[in-house]
Every structure is written in structure tokens, then in C-alpha cells.
Amino acid sequence: MSITRYGYRDAISGFFEFPTDNARRILPKGLEPIEPHHGTSVLAITVFDFDESEVGEYGEVVYAVLVSPLVRDGRLPKGAFYPWQVATTTKAAREHAIERWHLPHWMEDVGVEFVREKGRVTAKVTADGAPAMEMTITDHSWQTVSHLYQSFQQDDTGRYLANILFEGEKSEHEEETGRIVLLDNTFNKDVVISEVYETPFRELWMRNGCQLFDPLAKL
Amino acid sequence: MEAAQKQATEKPEFSEYDYSNFYYGAGDDPLNLLRPFADWFRDARPSGYYLYSEALGSAPTTHVRVKNGKSGRWQELFNLASYNYLGISYRPEVKKAAAEALEKYGLGASGSPILSGTFDVHEVFAAELARFKDKEACIVFPTGYSANVGFISALMRSGDTILLDQYSHASIVDGAILAKSKTVFFRHNNPLDLERKLANVKGKKLVVVEGVYSMDGDMCALPEILEVTKRHGARMLIDEAHSTFLFGQNGRGVAEHFGLDKEVDFHLGTFSKSLGGQGGFVAGTRDLIDYVNAFARSRFFSCNLSPVLTAGLLAALRIAASEPQLRAKLWSNVAFLRRRFAEEGVDIGKSNSQVMPVMVNNDARVLAVAEKIQDRGLFLNPVTYPAVPKHKSRLRISVSAAHTEEDLEAAVQTIAGVLREEGICR
Numbered sequence: 288m289s290i291t292r293y294g295y296r297d298a299i300s301g302f303f304e305f306p307t308d309n310a311r312r313i314l315p316k317g318l319e320p321i322e323p324h325h326g327t328s329v330l331a332i333t334v335f336d337f338d339e340s341e342v343g344e345y346g347e348v349v350y351a352v353l354v355s356p357l358v359r360d361g362r363l364p365k366g367a368f369y370p371w372q373v374a375t376t377t378k379a380a381r382e383h384a385i386e387r388w389h390l391p392h393w394m395e396d397v398g399v400e401f402v403r404e405k406g407r408v409t410a411k412v413t414a415d416g417a418p419a420m421e422m423t424i425t426d427h428s429w430q431t432v433s434h435l436y437q438s439f440q441q442d443d444t445g446r447y448l449a450n451i452l453f454e455g456e457k458s459e460h461e462e463e464t465g466r467i468v469l470l471d472n473t474f475n476k477d478v479v480i481s482e483v484y485e486t487p488f489r490e491l492w493m494r495n496g497c498q499l500f501d502p503l504a505k506l
Numbered sequence: 507m508e509a510a511q512k513q514a515t516e517k518p519e520f521s522e523y524d525y526s527n528f529y530y531g532a533g534d535d536p537l538n539l540l541r542p543f544a545d546w547f548r549d550a551r552p553s554g555y556y557l558y559s560e561a562l563g564s565a566p567t568t569h570v571r572v573k574n575g576k577s578g579r580w581q582e583l584f585n586l587a588s589y590n591y592l593g594i595s596y597r598p599e600v601k602k603a604a605a606e607a608l609e610k611y612g613l614g615a616s617g618s619p620i621l622s623g624t625f626d627v628h629e630v631f632a633a634e635l636a637r638f639k640d641k642e643a644c645i646v647f648p649t650g651y652s653a654n655v656g657f658i659s660a661l662m663r664s665g666d667t668i669l670l671d672q673y674s675h676a677s678i679v680d681g682a683i684l685a686k687s688k689t690v691f692f693r694h695n696n697p698l699d700l701e702r703k704l705a706n707v708k709g710k711k712l713v714v715v716e717g718v719y720s721m722d723g724d725m726c727a728l729p730e731i732l733e734v735t736k737r738h739g740a741r742m743l744i745d746e747a748h749s750t751f752l753f754g755q756n757g758r759g760v761a762e763h764f765g766l767d768k769e770v771d772f773h774l775g776t777f778s779k780s781l782g783g784q785g786g787f788v789a790g791t792r793d794l795i796d797y798v799n800a801f802a803r804s805r806f807f808s809c810n811l812s813p814v815l816t817a818g819l820l821a822a823l824r825i826a827a828s829e830p831q832l833r834a835k836l837w838s839n840v841a842f843l844r845r846r847f848a849e850e851g852v853d854i855g856k857s858n859s860q861v862m863p864v865m866v867n868n869d870a871r872v873l874a875v876a877e878k879i880q881d882r883g884l885f886l887n888p889v890t891y892p893a894v895p896k897h898k899s900r901l902r903i904s905v906s907a908a909h910t911e912e913d914l915e916a917a918v919q920t921i922a923g924v925l926r927e928e929g930i931c932r
Contacts, residue, residue: 304691319530321530324670324679324689324691325679325682325683325689326688326689326691327691355529355530358530358531358538358542359533363527363542363546365522427897428897460896460897461897461898462897488895489896
């Protein structure tokens with residue numbers, strides 16, 4: 288199987304500090320959370336605005352924990368994630384991601400709205416017909432990049448690793464100018480909202496780029 | 507071509523990675539950590555990382571001989587990198603005291619402080635230090651690192667909670683890890699966030715702050731943070747590594763500067779910064795020091811500070827205590843540099859102390875900027891991610907009372923000149 292391409296207009300990520308106790312409740316055995324501080328792990332929330340894929344245009348929200356990467360044979364990833372909840376705006380996108388990538392899914396369509404302003408973008412997510420999350424990410428300096436990341440998945444059929452190349456224009460900074468509001472919604476049931484720091488210590492914004500997925504590797 | 511294969515064939519720039527990418531490795535063999543780091547460091551070192559750990563071939567005075575990490579040649583440089591804030595470590599009285607102690611005691615303590623490693627000079631030094639700090643007693647540790655690790659783990663236990671400023675020194679964090687207490691970080695110098703983090707904490711609580719933070723050179727917002735700490739029934743430790751002997755009417759530190767010396771529960775400091783020596787200490791009540799003596803494992807199970815060094819520190823302490831003009835000269839130099847950097851448009855961030863970060867704010871270029879400045883005769887330290895946040899890279903300056911305004915003026919012109927050439931300041 289060849290690589291799978293997903294083109295996006297915008298992909299925004301916020302890295303939020305939350306307790307390692309919470310991270311460990313989410314992670315399966317064998318994956319270690321990255322700790323920027325002792326006792327503190329990273330909740331990585333990413334919202335995509337895909338404009339090109341095998342299943343058409345769609346929006347996607349990914350809740351993930353930053354984990355230690357699998358470093359081997361000259362492949363040095365920039366980072367690694369364990370996505371434990373992925374939600375899409377279309378059924379086709381959801382079924383495709385479950386079948387192709389074994390990604391754990393929120394099984395209903397969600398609403399994703401991007402509000403673009405100069406130097407900032409806000410993603411508003413609704414689930415179960417109610418607001419669930421609102422995240423604002425700001426920009427810094429832009430550069431064209433090609434960065435390798437790893438995504439670990441696990442379901443009833445086994446454990447998997449996806450190598451994903453992110454290409455496009457990227458802004459990354461730690462100015463602490465972004466913000467998240469996590470609302471009381473079952474969409475956020477796996478995190479203790481009061482223990483998630485509402486300002487991201489790192490903000491990433493990719494635009495006009497693509498994700499290139501290697502064929503899934505079974506671990 | 508597969509995504510990862512493409513990444514492998516198009517070798518990324520060394521600057522796309524940093525130390526944080528090499529903390530974890532694959533497989534069951536600890537040696538697996540080595541190769542990815544070695545491959546990266548092979549490129550990183552000649553590209554600028556050679557600026558770290560350059561050897562000095564002279565005393566850390568205002569001018570030093572430095573072996574260039576790239577060329578291997580010795581350079582004569584104006585020293586803005588060494589701590590030595592009061593310029594005491596190479597004073598004749600200090601060297602004489604150390605030399606006489608070497609003659610009397612030989613090289614080292616040859617034992618743990620609780621067994622055979624305590625000498626008369628240690629007792630005199632601890633007593634005079636306690637008087638200087640206006641406390642009942644002091645206990646001395648072999649390093650500042652071991653003072654934090656030993657003190658925090660001596661006092662706190664599993665089930666307790668330690669609240670740390672997010673910019674806490676590694677020795678404080680490691681002390682909390684060793685204590686096995688729950689560790690909670692609050693936003694830097696932010697009493698509101700500390701209030702939030704303390705709100706639901708039960709049991710024993712310790713809040714740890716630093717008098718001056720070592721990467722930004724900003725002082726602790728002590729009155730506000732102490733008020734929150736007390737209101738929640740927590741105890742406070744202040745690490746005055748960069749502020750003892752400098753701040754306050756008598757040089758006792760930032761707690762004295764704010765008139766809160768008696769309100770802060772635990773006082774810790776070091777001898778490597780202001781005195782240019784080595785070691786750390788905790789000052790407090792007799793009962794506290796007796797308890798720390800019994801339970802600080804980092805001290806208990808280390809060889810005591812050498813009596814040679816201790817004798818030199820005793821002489822240095824007496825100078826610091828009796829020559830307040832050294833502090834006055836330091837603050838005069840700090841004021842001069844602050845004014846001149848402002849006039850030249852050089853950003854020194856939030857510094858309000860003798861630790862001054864010259865903000866470069868460009869992770870990819872900070873090493874090249876530092877190299878250029880070193881080639882023009884200045885010795886200072888580049889600091890980049892992950893030691894500081896992304897895009898907050900800087901050159902760290904340590905101001906000394908021994909610097910002259912003429913030398914500082916020349917340094918300002920060199921730094922501002924390079925930053926202008928690089929488009930970093932106006």
C-alpha cells in the first residue's frame with residue numbers, strides 16, 4: 288500500500304499541561320507520557336480543516352497525550368502522540384479512519400467551525416448538540432517544514448504505529464497567547480477540566496499543507 | 507516513497523532537534539539512547555554547541571583565557587559569564603586563607619560530615635554564616651544542588667504536596683522527586699495561579715520560590731506569593747542562590763529586601779554565585795538544622811565540603827559582610843548596564859537583577875550570534891530551548907562588582923553592534 292495523503296487548509300494544535308495521573312489513566316500499558324515538568328504531562332488537542340482526502344472535505348478533532356517516540360534505524364521523529372479520541376464531521380471520514388488507522392472514535396458527527404482573524408484562529412467544536420470545546424491559537428513566524436511524527440493506536444485487534452509526515456507552512460511558539468475552554472460535555476469526560484491549564488504552553492499552526500501517512504505498522 | 511523514508515533521505519537540519527528529542531530511546535537496552543544523540547551531536551557541536559563547556563585557563567576574574575571549542579586556540583576574553591557577582595573568589599585574603607588551610611588540613615575532608623568529615627573550620631564557618639543570616643543555625647552542603655535535594659527530601663514525604671514555580675531550578679525539582687511528594691507547578695511568579703493550585707490541597711504543603719530566577723534574572727514576587735502561602739497554611743522555602751550576599755540592607759537576600767526575612771520559613775543559599783566558591787546552605791532554627799542534619803541524605807552520604815574551600819569561603823563571607831561597598835558597586839554596574847542597553851535598544855527581558863538575559867529570540871541563530879560576540883572578545887553563555895521556551899533564546903550575562911564601567915561600555919557596544927548586524931535590535 289502506498290502513502291495516504293490528507294490535504295488541509297489549517298491544522299491547529301495546543302499543548303496543555305495536565306496531571307500525569309490523568310495521562311496515565313488514558314494511556315495503555317507500554318506508552319510513557321512526556322513530562323515537561325515532573326508530575327505534569329501534555330494534553331495535545333488538534334483541530335483539522337481538511338480540504339482534500341479519499342473521503343472528501345471534513346473537519347476533525349483529536350485529543351491526544353504526548354508520549355515517548357519509537358526511535359529506530361535513522362528515523363528521528365519530532366514527537367509522538369497517543370490519540371485516544373478522534374471526532375470527525377462526517378460519517379465517511381470516521382469509518383475511513385477506523386478502518387484504515389484503527390483510530391479510536393467519537394461515534395457521532397461533531398460540529399467544527401473555524402473563525403479566522405488576523406494572526407489567530409479559533410476552532411469551535413460541538414458534540415451531542417452542545418458546545419464542547421473552543422480553542423484559540425495564535426501565530427508567530429512561519430516557515431515551510433517537513434516533519435515526521437508518530438501516532439500510536441490500540442484497539443481490540445492490536446497495537447499500531449503510524450508514521451506521519453506533516454508538510455506545509457508552520458508556526459510554532461511558546462508565547463502563551465492562546466487559550467482553551469473545555470466545557471462540561473461528555474466529549475471531555477476523560478479529562479479533569481479544572482486540572483487542564485487553559486493557556487497552551489506551546490501553540491502550533493500548520494496551513495496549506497498535507498499529512499502523509501505511511502502504511503500502518505503493527506507492533 | 508514512504509513518508510518516513512522520505513524523511514530519512516532528506517536529512518533535516520540539526521537545528522530542528524534539541525536535547526529534548528533524545529531523552530527516550532527504543533528497545534530494552536539503555537545503550538540505544540546513545541546513537542541517535544551521537545549522530546545529531548556530530549552536526550550540532552561544530553555548528554555552535556561547541557560554545558558550551560569551553561575550558562578556562564585562568565581565574566574567573568573580569569578577563570579570562572578561554573580555549574575556543576571550535577578552533578582549540580586560547581582566547582583572551584572579557585568575562586560576562588562567570589557568577590562571582592562580588593568578585594571575591596580571587597581576592598588575596600581568600601587565596602591566603604585557602605592556602606593556609608591546604609597546608610594545615612591537606613586536600614579534602616576525607617569523610618562524611620556526620621562521621622569524620624567535620625573540621626573546626628566547618629563549625630566556625632556555619633556559626634558565622636548563621637550570624638550573617640540572623641538565624642539560630644546553619645548547615646552547609648557540598649553543593650547548592652545537594653542543598654535543595656537534601657533539604658526538600660529531608661522535610662517532605664509521600665502524601666505531602668510541594669508547589670513549585672514553573673521556572674524552578676532542577677535541584678528543586680529533583681528534591682521534590684526524591685521526596686516522593688505530589689508535585690504541582692504554578693505559573694511563574696503568579697500568586698493567582700498558586701491560589702488556584704493550593705485551593706484543594708490537604709495535608710502538609712511546601713511552596714518553593716527562588717529569590718532571583720536564573721534564566722530571566724527577575725525577582726520573586728515574594729510579598730504576594732507569601733501572602734497566598736500563609737493564608738493556605740503552607741510553609742515556604744526560598745532558594746536565594748542568586749540573591750544571598752546581594753539583596754537587602756545587610757545582604758541577606760530577597761526576603762530581607764522585602765522585609766519578610768522572619769516570615770519566610772526556610773532559607774537556602776549557595777556559595778558559588780556571589781562568593782564565587784562552591785557549596786550550599788540552609789539557615790533556620792536550631793531544631794530545623796538538627797533535623798536536616800539527621801535526614802538530608804545528599805549531605806549525610808557525601809564527603810563534606812573540603813576544609814580548604816571552607817576556609818576560603820569563611821574569608822569570602824567576612825569580606826561580603828564587612829564591605830557593603832561591593833554590593834553598592836554591583837548595583838551601580840547593574841544600573842549602568844540597564845541604562846546603556848535601553849539606550850542601544852537591546853532587550854533584557856524582565857531582569858531586575860545582576861542576571862541579565864540579552865534576548866535574541868531566535869533559536870536558529872542564537873549560537874551564531876554568540877560565536878560572533880565571542881570572536882569579538884566577550885565571554886558569555888548562549889541559552890536556548892529547552893532550557894528556555896521556544897523563540898526565547900538569549901545570551902546570559904552575569905554582572906560583577908569587579909567590572910569597570912569602561913569595560914561594560916565596550917561590551918555594550920560589541921553586543922549591540924552584533925545584534926544590529928544580525929537585525930535583532932534596531
